[in-house]
Amino acid sequence: MSENTPFVLGILTSGGDAPGMNAAIRSCTLSALQSGFRVIGFTHGFYGLLDKTYIDLDESTVRDIIHCGGTILKSARCPEFKTAENQQRAANNLHDLNVNALIVIGGDGSFNGMLKLSHYYTGQLIGLPGTIDNDIDGTDHTIGFATAVETAIQAVDKIRDTADAFERIFIIEVMGRHSGFLALNVGIASAAEQIITFENFENPGKELQKIAEHIALCKKQRGLSSYLIVAAENLWPGGVSQLAEDLANYANIRCTPCILGYIQRGGAPLAKDRILATKLGIGAVEAVIDNKTLIMIGESNRQTCQIPLTQAVAHQKTVNKALLAAQESVLDIAKLAKSHLM
Template sequence: MSKRVAILTSGGDAPGMNACIRASIIACQKANYTLLGYKHGYNGLLQQEYIPLSLDSTHNLIQQGGTILHSARCKELKSHEGIKKAANNLMKAEIDTLIVIGGDGSFRGAAEIGKEWKGQILGIPGTIDNDISGTDATIGYFTAIDTAMSSIDKVRDTADAFERIFLIEVMGRNAGFLALNAALSSAADYVVVPEFFESADKEIEKIVTQIKAQRALKGPVSFIVVVAENVWPKGLSGLTEELMKHDISDVRPVTLGHVQRGGSPVAQDRLLATTLGEFAISLVGSDITNIMVGEVNQRPVTVPLHKTWENTKPLNEAHVEAMRTLMNERYSSW
């Protein structure tokens, strides 16, 4: 019996979401399933705003950033009335399986819908923050690292030209994956991540010590500090003020912002998105529901939705140790 599958992208967009949609379309076509795409995330589900997805939609899709289904935040879904409306709309559309591509907020919404709706719910991790437990990486994360690294490389050129200190804020919400790996891959001099942040006073002391030690050894050279968003009190302006209190005045703050969420996905994100999209469709019609499909050690896995946000995902220990060495352990208490 042919199944009716619906897919949506929710929350922040991530490079590779389109590649995942493409893989889902092709897999559904092969399995003779009907695939519908809800536009504008959960808002489209609440408004029954969906479109049929066929092979015609897949041309040149794998290399496109963003999401052809568009995305949005949805306040209405946070209410019980909104949840019931979403469940009723899925029943009216005769949907058998709902696939949600997004982060933990999107998964929480899917889990709530699952309490009111008897259909199958599958989550696919799509966020540049990589803060979803149960999967080694999330769709969009690798491209975001590459984008941040490239931007930091460019900042380093002008930092070297003027022998200045640059503070570069990257995204990551409340996790340091993007900041750590962007800093490591760009050979930044220091990184501030929430996982190791104790207080502004302790952190500023370490940064100042690093800057003064490096300049005492090499003279007035450039210095790059990568800062994860939502970590430093008052953001980069607050960190700039603290440095000035320690007689370090030649400081320039740079916020990379949403540029990290755009662009054509790199190969790693395309491969991950394709693998997870195909794997999700292979589960359609099974008894497996209310789970996320992820990848661990290059193999697809299933994880109960609630564990994706209940468990804390740790930073890669090898990357942490490498960054400690780069920052010079003598001056850092990481």
């Protein structure tokens, strides 16, 4: 590369969108421009690499996006990228465009895609953890998690109002794919009577018994009142609608299922996610300057850190066990009710 040829940095967002992705695009772009790089943003995730669809990113493009949800680069899941042929095609396109480094903002699926791409692409590959699921190893929090928790809490608080007014039982399903971080944090913060997540789930039979006994104890102590169950998605066979039906058949308990769904992925990012995305974006460009590759930029103990991509997708990260234990003992009102009845 000659002195007159600028270093080209590519950025893309992939997989599920997360509040704060735009903040990450902004910080990556501004930091790279300060270093004299040319910055391009590939659109629609890995499809942008396959189709050579991109936009130039400059200061005016990213100036007013830090507060916006979603992603200006759009996102997508790209099943076609799973083939070696398309991975080679994407690498060829990156080489043709003289892209020296690529920053991917996404979750474990996106990071696994980068690992596959590395077999054919000779440039640098840096990942930023952007997912509401908070299921990436090596970072305390992922971009978007804090906002998703707050969005879900606001929704659950409103459901509590209706549950109080009608003295009903609601089962609320939150996102998280196969991770319990959202369910536990939302359940704790909204004072749910029960939280059903991957880390405390045994099997449907035992769970039905546990839920029914818990509800009976609370009813005996408090009489008719609101009762909220927060459940992780992809946990109960058939989802929370089936759980409501199973409870009706098992113990004649009437519940109203409520699936929060995609509302959790949208909205303006909280300050925490804006700041995290900004720090990690700057860290990503610094890693590029230091000639690093195949790493994720995360945050541990409030310090920016660099984690190998292979470690980031290992799925060893679990919810706070002390918080889970507190929910099942100290904060368990059914146990408190039972002790008062003795």
